[in-house]
Amino acid sequence: MGKLLPGKAVYVVDTTLRDGEQAAGVAFDKAEKLTIARLLDAVGVDQIEAGTPAMGGEEAEAVRMIAAAGLKASVMAWCRATVDDIAAAVACGVDAVEISSPVSDLHIRDKLGVSQAVVLVNTVTAVAYARKHGLYISVGMEDASRADDAFLLEYIRAVTAAGARRVRYCDTVGILDPLTMAARVERLRRETWTEIEVHAHNDFGMATANTVAACRAGARFLDVTVNGLGERAGNAALEEVVMFLRHSETATGYDQQGLQRLCQYVAGAARREIPAWKPVVGQAIFHHESGIHADGVLKNPALYEPYDPAEVGLERRIVIGKHSGKAALLHKSRELGLQLDEEALASVATGIKRTVLKVKRALTDDEIREVAGTALGKMPVCG
Ligand SMILES: [Zn+2]
Structure with missing residues (x-):
């Protein structure tokens, strides 16, 4: 089973199979999910967020198949901050979990209807449980870009102390610009020293730029999806981020030759055609x-x-x-x-x-x- 290699300057974390599939109307079957995971592995993606085991049925089975496929990449499962969700991930044989909880007052109040303290306690409990099972843990901070600063810092310190290896800074509704994103990441690094994973959405067309800006500011884990597929206007596109890193001074070692095949396959499975002008893989860009x-x-x-x-x-x-x-x-x-x-x-x-x-x-x-x-x-x- 794959594990995250230590000591790399940058890690590409692909979430096509989780966030990508959450794009309205997109549904991958088990075989398609496994094929996509293999193609991602061939490109050299460091970690694959394979799905949500707590959904059970085909979804859990797909995660299990991917975890058992002998990939070089680490295989991660998405979980809410509950012991049951993490137990479902453990049963799938993944080596890593994303434990996700909203952190903005808006989400905590209007979605969960609880307090910041409850969110904090639930996440810390879930992290401790995952740690006991020897899992690599990322804590997903949903709507972090609209969260209260003081709470965010308190939350990061608490989950890190409980055993989280990194925190996922989610710009859930894609409202940041690259300069603001860089400043936010720099501040979190300075105040907490915790590893930062950036998760950028593309509502204003900023996802790739925000991801690169976060990387420049010290976020070593970059969330992407193939073709930028994802909720609403999607996420940062894997092919754009990988090619930009390759052609900037950030050496990476991903196989860009495999991108075309991967992107075409995902476009077909998602029934979302690639525009001719799409960066990196659009047929008319040269x-x-x-x-x-x-x-x-x-x-x-x-x-x-x-x-x-x-x-x-x-x-x-x-x-x-x-x-x-x-x-x-x-x-x-x-x-x-x-x-x-x-x-x-x-x-x-x-x-x-x-x-x-x-x-x-x-x-x-x-x-x-x-x-x-x-x-x-x-x-x-x-x-
Ligand atoms: Zn997302």
């Missing part, structure tokens, strides 16, 4: 059309690409569309074996713009040939 960009990329791809498309199993393409310039048209016409002089090129460019406005997309090679044929008043000479 397509270049506009005149200046296409010309630049043909001279040196680094001018307009942050990394080689082959790193993530994608291809660079010069696409012919409304914004295509001379360099791209010349490149494409050579590729298609069309010999065009300056005058012919200009009339083909006009024909292409007209056609693109009709079909509202980039043109296929056959369409370009046809436009060239029409523009020249005859079939072009093939060379």
Whole structure:
């Protein structure tokens, strides 16, 4: 069974199988969950939050299967702060638990209807029970970004003393910005020295940026989901965080080549198509059309690409569309074996713009040939 390796600078904690599956209308069956866990393991994710054993039935069985699959990654189960939930996790054979409890006054009052003191006592009791069973413990602080500062510090100190190895700082409704997130993490590190795990939601499109900011501020555990799948607007996307870490000074050692396969599989199982422009895995992110960009990329791809498309199993393409310039048209016409002089090129460019406005997309090679044929008043000479 996998265990969390000690001493790494950064740990990627994937929660596609728990938070990701909580996205409205998404449901993975047992076999899909196991496949996703194996693909996550192949990418090198450090810890997989596999599900919620207390739900029983198929859900518990899936967690059990993943825990027994011989993965390199640590396998974690999500629990409420109750002995019963943790007992269900123990029965699944996981090596780690996430013990989650709301920490904001809003949640404590309107959801649980109890006091801060009750939340604290329940969590500490649950942590002690999990510790007795030799589990690695993360304490999830739901809605931490809206919690009372003094209570948060008291809570972190108490659960750490009880045996929690880290606390999960949840921006549950995604309200933070990167600067605020970094300041919050720095403060918690300074005041408590407890390991911080960041859990960022994407309601304002900040999840990846907030996760990276937290990492820069000292949070070593980064929660992600594949394709950013998760509650409402989702979570920080695994593929974005992993690729950013790889291309910043934070060396990691995750296998980015496996991302495309993982993301496509999850998209299929979740019935949530990946947009063409999705960072890292969108099929069109290395397509270049506009005149200046296409010309630049043909001279040196680094001018307009942050990394080689082959790193993530994608291809660079010069696409012919409304914004295509001379360099791209010349490149494409050579590729298609069309010999065009300056005058012919200009009339083909006009024909292409007209056609693109009709079909509202980039043109296929056959369409370009046809436009060239029409523009020249005859079939072009093939060379
Ligand atoms: Zn969440």
